[in-house]
Amino acid sequence: xxxxxxxxTDCYEDILDREDFIDCFRAGNExxxxxxxxxxxxxxxxxxxxxxxxxxxxxxxxxxxxxxxTFLKNGCRSYEKSKGPFTHxxxxxxxxxxxxxxxxxxxxxxxxxxxxxKLKDRxxxxxxxxxxxPEGGDLGKYLDLVSEKNRAALALWFGEGLxxxxxxxxxxxxxAVVRRRIFRGIEDLKKKLKGSDPRELQRQPRRTExxxxxxx
Amino acid sequence: MNYKDNxxxxxxxxxxxxxxxxxxxxxxxxxxxxxxxxxxxxxxSAVRQTVRNLPFASFLRQFRRSVDVPFDDFAKALNITPAxxxxxxxxxxxxxxxDAAVIADIAQGLRLHIAAVEELAKNSLVIxxxxxxxxxxxxxxxxxxxxxxxxRAEFERRGAHELLQ
Numbered sequence: 001x002x003x004x005x006x007x008x009t010d011c012y013e014d015i016l017d018r019e020d021f022i023d024c025f026r027a028g029n030e031x032x033x034x035x036x037x038x039x040x041x042x043x044x045x046x047x048x049x050x051x052x053x054x055x056x057x058x059x060x061x062x063x064x065x066x067x068x069x070t071f072l073k074n075g076c077r078s079y080e081k082s083k084g085p086f087t088h089x090x091x092x093x094x095x096x097x098x099x100x101x102x103x104x105x106x107x108x109x110x111x112x113x114x115x116x117x118k119l120k121d122r123x124x125x126x127x128x129x130x131x132x133x134p135e136g137g138d139l140g141k142y143l144d145l146v147s148e149k150n151r152a153a154l155a156l157w158f159g160e161g162l163x164x165x166x167x168x169x170x171x172x173x174x175x176a177v178v179r180r181r182i183f184r185g186i187e188d189l190k191k192k193l194k195g196s197d198p199r200e201l202q203r204q205p206r207r208t209e210x211x212x213x214x215x216x
Numbered sequence: 217m218n219y220k221d222n223x224x225x226x227x228x229x230x231x232x233x234x235x236x237x238x239x240x241x242x243x244x245x246x247x248x249x250x251x252x253x254x255x256x257x258x259x260x261s262a263v264r265q266t267v268r269n270l271p272f273a274s275f276l277r278q279f280r281r282s283v284d285v286p287f288d289d290f291a292k293a294l295n296i297t298p299a300x301x302x303x304x305x306x307x308x309x310x311x312x313x314x315d316a317a318v319i320a321d322i323a324q325g326l327r328l329h330i331a332a333v334e335e336l337a338k339n340s341l342v343i344x345x346x347x348x349x350x351x352x353x354x355x356x357x358x359x360x361x362x363x364x365x366x367x368r369a370e371f372e373r374r375g376a377h378e379l380l381q
Contacts, residue, residue, distance in 0.1 A: 062270065
C-alpha cells in the first residue's frame with residue numbers, strides 16, 4: 001500500500017476488514033496502523049458527538065485517539081477474528097469509550113470544594129477525634145450523626161474514596177439516590193456540627209447549590 | 217450462546233481493553249468556584265504516576281473538562297498563560313517541542329510524575345506517527361529522550377523531588 005492509496009479514505013474500511021489485518025497490525029505493519037487511525041478519524045468521530053449531553057467534536061477526537069493509542073500500545077489484545085469484522089469491533093469500542101466519557105461529563109459535582117476540604121480534613125485526615133484520642137480520623141464518630149441511609153453512602157464516598165458509580169454498584173441503588181444521600185448527609189453533618197467546632201461549616205449556599213438542593 | 221450473551225461477552229472484553237480509560241474517567245473532583253481552589257486542591261492531591269492512553273494535548277484538555285473550570289482559570293492554576301495552554305491543547309503541537317520549563321510548570325500544577333510525563337509523550341508519539349506528523353520515529357524518540365532529561369533537570373532545579381522519586 002503506497003502513500004497515495006492511503007490517502008484514499010474509502011480504502012481504510014477494506015484494509016481493516018481484510019482477513020489478515022489484525023495479524024499484520026499486531027506485527028507492527030505501519031500502513032495498517034495508519035489505516036486504523038485514519039478510519040477512526042474519518043468514520044467514527046460522529047458516533048460520540050452529542051453537544052446536548054456535553055460531548056463535542058474535540059471530545060470525539062480525543063475518544064478516537066484514546067482508543068487508537070490503546071489498540072496501538074496493546075496490540076488490540078481482546079479482538080478475535082471469530083468475533084466478526086474488525087470495523088464493527090472498533091466502532092463498538094469507540095461507542096463504549098464515548099459512554100464512559102459521557103458518564104464522567106454528566107456526573108454532577110456532589111460536593112463543593114469548601115465542604116470537601118473541611119470534611120475531608122475533619123473526617124478522614126484529622127489526627128484527633130471528638131474525645132481527643134489520637135487517631136487517624138473521625139469518620140466513624142461523625143458518621144453516627146447522620147441517618148443510616150446517608151451514612152453508608154458517605155462512608156463509601158469519604159472513607160473508601162469510591163466514585164458514585166462504584167457506590168451505585170455496591171449499594172444497588174440508582175446514581176441519583178447515591179448523589180442525594182451524599183448531598184443530604186453532608187447537609188446533615190453541616191447542621192449538626194455547626195457551633196460545635198471552630199472549623200464549622202458556615203458557608204452560605206450558592207445558586208448552584210440551591211439548584212442541586214431543589215433537585216434532591 | 218444467544219445474541220445477548222455474545223453482546224455481554226463482547227462488552228466485557230471491551231471493558232478489559234479500556235480498563236485504563238474506565239479507571240481514569242472515574243476520578244472525581246469537587247466543584248470549584250475559582251482557580252485558587254483548584255490550585256489548592258491539586259497541590260494537596262497525590263502525585264499522578266499513571267495516566268490514561270491519551271496524547272499530551274488531549275490529556276490536558278480532558279483534565280480541564282473534568283475539573284470543569286473556565287479555560288483562563290485552568291491556565292492560572294497551572295501558572296501559564298491562556299495562549300500557552302491553547303497552544304499545548306492544539307493537536308498540531310508536539311509536547312517535546314515545548315520548553316521544558318513550561319512542561320515543568322504544568323507537571324507541578326497537575327502533580328504529574330516524570331513517568332507520567334514520559335507516558336504522555338510516548339502516547340503523543342504514537343498518534344504523531346500514525347497521523348504522519350512525526351514521520352521519523354527514531355529521531356522523535358531521541359528528541360523526546362533529551363527533552364525528558366531537560367524536564368527532569370527542571371524538576372531538580374525547582375526541588376520537586378516527589379515528582380522524580
